[in-house]
Amino acid sequence: MRFAFHKMHGLGNDFVVIDARARGVAITAARARAIADRRTGIGCDQLILLEPVEDADLRMRIFNADGGEVEQCGNALRCVAQLTGARRMETAGGPVEAEPTGGGITIDLGTPRFGWDEIPLAYPLDTAALPVGWEGLEHGTAINVGNPHIVFFVPALDAVELERIGPIVEQDPLFPERVNVNVAQVTGPAAVKLRVWERGAGLTRACGTGACATAVAAIRRGLARSPVTVSLPGGELQVDWAPGGTIRMTGPATHVFAGEADLEAFG
Structure with a gap:
């Protein structure tokens, strides 16, 4: 065939x-x-x-x-x-x-989910700032935007060996369905720079749901205002979200x- x-x-x-x-x-x-x-x-x-x-x-x-x-x-x-x-x-x-x-x-992805059992996590934790860490990646925000993500905000994006540490976090028993790993650096009042280790795919040049999860995490934690410009290795996406509303992502x-x-x- x-x-x-x-x-x-x-x-x-x-x-x-x-x-x-x-x-x-x-x-x-x-x-x-x-x-x-x-x-x-x-x-x-x-x-x-x-x-x-x-x-x-x-x-x-x-x-x-x-x-x-x-x-x-x-x-x-x-x-x-x-x-x-x-x-x-x-x-x-x-x-x-x-x-x-x-x-x-x-794309309107609907409303993000923040409950520990909606991510899902293996047991109850504060998803706004997880009290766990992996080799310096700490206080990650866990979000489900149709699939599970964890977002870490760091001072220097290029200092993170994401290709090495990404699979460690992805496969941690804390995430029974594994997780997409986002490492982000806030670069302006409405801008972040992002790299993503995708669950089952590895490093990619862009991740749309990762951009959405990261923008939501930045807004939720008061690190950026909406709409957020998310810069990935492959280019930029615009993400618009207000608490209680749906996520709108725009890109080529x-x-x-x-x-x-x-x-x-x-x-």
């Missing part, structure tokens, strides 16, 4: 998007991992599978490069909205709304190329 795909990216966070709304495409963890492989597959941070659903324009399923299926991906949501024109999308992390704007695509989406491949070649 041959399948069509689109290669897209949001600020360098890249995806293989498969539209399976008209004809189903069977994706397993092993097959997703094979497609994502940058040496022997198509190559991507995440594989995105689009399926039909009754109460929205489409259902978006997300597979990380390690084959694991996850709940949410902010950059992929912008790409899918641009590719398909979808305005309401269902994800495992909840319903999402999208609209084209002057800055690209704006880029279509790179379209292609076809044999499904059986990937297991």
Whole structure:
């Protein structure tokens, strides 16, 4: 069986998007991992599978490069909205709304969740400033924005060896579903610089949900005001949030190329 795909990216966070709304495409963890492989597959941070659903324009399923299926991906949501024109999308992390704007695509991710059991954590802790640390990364803020994040604010972003410490935090037993690890430096009254270790994908050039989680954490802790400009290695995102409201993220989406491949070649 041959399948069509689109290669897209949001600020360098890249995806293989498969539209399976008209004809189903069977994706397993092993097959997703094979497609994502940058040496022997198509190559991507995440594989995105689009399926039909009754109460929205489409259902978006997300597979990380390690084959694991996850709940949410902010950059992929912008790409899918641009590719398909979808305005309401269902994800495992909840319903999402999208609209084209002057800055690209704006995604409404809904309200953030702060309860320890909503992150989730393994046991009750203050999620605004966790009383635990990992090699100097301390007092992280835990937030669920459709998927779990921890945000650390540091004085010097480049001094953190995120490639080494990221997987340690991601796989800590405190996070039974693992966690995305964000390290941020406040650079202005409404600006932060961010690097992200993504659960199941590693270091990426951008993470949309990480930008949202970090902006919310900065606003909640009085470190920045909304809207926050989040600068990532791949570029900038704008995040707007007020306590009690929904998170609105705006940024670009880029279509790179379209292609076809044999499904059986990937297991």
